[in-house]
Amino acid sequence: MNSFAVSNSLFKKVIVFKNILLYRIEPGWAATAIQVDSALQAGRFVACGASQEKSAGWVEPRGQAHGALLEVVGGQWLAKLMIETKVLPASVVNRKAQERIEHIEASTGRKPGKKETRDIRDDTRLELLPQAFTKQASVLVWIDPQAQTLALDAASQARADEVVTLLVQALPGLTLQLVSTQVAPATAMAEWLVSQEAPAGFSVDQECELKATDASKALVRYARHRLDTDEVQQHVQGGKMPTRLALTWQDRVSLVLTEGLQLKKLAFLDGVFEGLSGDTKEDDFDADVAISTGELRQLLPALLQALGGETPRPA
Numbered sequence: 001m002n003s004f005a006v007s008n009s010l011f012k013k014v015i016v017f018k019n020i021l022l023y024r025i026e027p028g029w030a031a032t033a034i035q036v037d038s039a040l041q042a043g044r045f046v047a048c049g050a051s052q053e054k055s056a057g058w059v060e061p062r063g064q065a066h067g068a069l070l071e072v073v074g075g076q077w078l079a080k081l082m083i084e085t086k087v088l089p090a091s092v093v094n095r096k097a098q099e100r101i102e103h104i105e106a107s108t109g110r111k112p113g114k115k116e117t118r119d120i121r122d123d124t125r126l127e128l129l130p131q132a133f134t135k136q137a138s139v140l141v142w143i144d145p146q147a148q149t150l151a152l153d154a155a156s157q158a159r160a161d162e163v164v165t166l167l168v169q170a171l172p173g174l175t176l177q178l179v180s181t182q183v184a185p186a187t188a189m190a191e192w193l194v195s196q197e198a199p200a201g202f203s204v205d206q207e208c209e210l211k212a213t214d215a216s217k218a219l220v221r222y223a224r225h226r227l228d229t230d231e232v233q234q235h236v237q238g239g240k241m242p243t244r245l246a247l248t249w250q251d252r253v254s255l256v257l258t259e260g261l262q263l264k265k266l267a268f269l270d271g272v273f274e275g276l277s278g279d280t281k282e283d284d285f286d287a288d289v290a291i292s293t294g295e296l297r298q299l300l301p302a303l304l305q306a307l308g309g310e311t312p313r314p315a
Contacts, residue, residue: 016153016292017140020255020263021160022300023150024313025143026175033077036143037070039170044069045082050130056083056166059138062285073289077143081163086132088125097124139163142293150176151296157260179261182308186259189242196228198247199306204228207246207256210235249299257303268295 031039045057060067061080071078097120105111112120140153141163150167154160168174188199198204206225210232212218220235236242243259252272256264272291304310 016288017142017151017266017296018264019153019155019266020296020300021152021154021157022179022261022263023152023164023176024179024310025148025150026177026313027148029171029173029175031171031173033070033072036077036079036171037068039172040069040079043166043170045084048084048086048134051126052086053088053129054083054085056081056162058082058170061140071285071289073286074293075146076289076293077145078289079141079143081139081141081166082136083138083159083162084134084136086129087135088128088132093121093125093128096128097121100124141167142296144293144297147297149179149300151300155264157262177313179304180311181261181304182311184259185257185261185307186241186243188307189245189257189259190236192245193227193236193242194233196233199302201250201302202306203248203251205246205248205254207244208232208242209244210240211243212240214239249302253295253299255299261307263303268292 040058043057045059046055048055058069059080059082060069061071061078062068069079097117100120101112101117137159139159142151142153144150152160152163154163164176168176192198192204193208204227206222206227208222208225208227210220210222218240220240222232241259244256244264246254246256246265248254248269252269254265254267254269258264268291272295273287
């Protein structure tokens with residue numbers, strides 16, 4: 001069926017969004033962009049100190065040192081959280097700690113107790129931290145003031161929760177709620193697969209994950225495989241619910257929808273950015289943000305509508 005066709009278009013790699021977790025900004029928060037930028041300045045990113053395992057703070061979305069921490073492009077707000085962690089393998093810590101424990105046993109003739117052993121491991125970890133490598137990860141924050149939504153480019157709910165905590169701490173009065181829909185994504189995805197009919201504006205691609213709801217937790221994954229088949233229908237009718245399903249919207253944006261209403265593997269089709277090449281990196285940044293958010297501002301309402309609409313908020 002056409003709705004299950006696969007687009008052959010190529011993709012342009014855009015550095016703006018790869019994932020989306022969508023939040024609703026609760027009524028009563030009306031900060032300006034200037035106020036938000038000022039509030040974020042107090043939490044600017046500072047690299048980990050010698051004995052510090054983790055550091056998180058706000059960095060310039062545009063990548064210019066000492067620049068704004070909140071960029072406004074076409075009425076859309078963009079911030080960026082940087083998270084740095086020390087990489088210290090447990091095996092290294094355990095080996096060094098064991099050497100100390102064995103030295104104590106050899107020199108004193110006694111074996112350290114549980115508390116002393118735990119203290120030795122903790123001390124060893126602290127002493128090794130200055131020698132540890134660091135790794136960095138960043139999360140883009142997109143605020144649509146008109147739609148009163150906030151989206152995070154976070155690959156997991158745990159990372160999103162970390163960002164939300166820092167946002168709420170930095171921005172007085174801000175309250176966020178994960179967007180939910182009247183029809184659960186898994187239920188809707190199951191219906192699309194059984195009926196072999198995608199919702200209006202969408203096509204189903206060739207990637208899916210099905211998981212049994214019984215104690216077996218049996219899992220079936222399809223990759224680069226047609227999904228409009230009797231086999232897929234039988235899996236769903238037999239009790240396996242979709243946890244991930246690849247979709248394309250309007251032949252412009254591809255994504256993987258999850259059972260938790262997360263958008264993953266976001267990619268913009270070549271035609272979306274065709275012919276756009278700015279004279280400077282700033283032009284490229286503005287174009288990427290404007291076009292990406294412009295596409296997503298149309299895709300997200302369409303997806304929510306396909307899932308029965310957003311769950312009404314309490315009055």
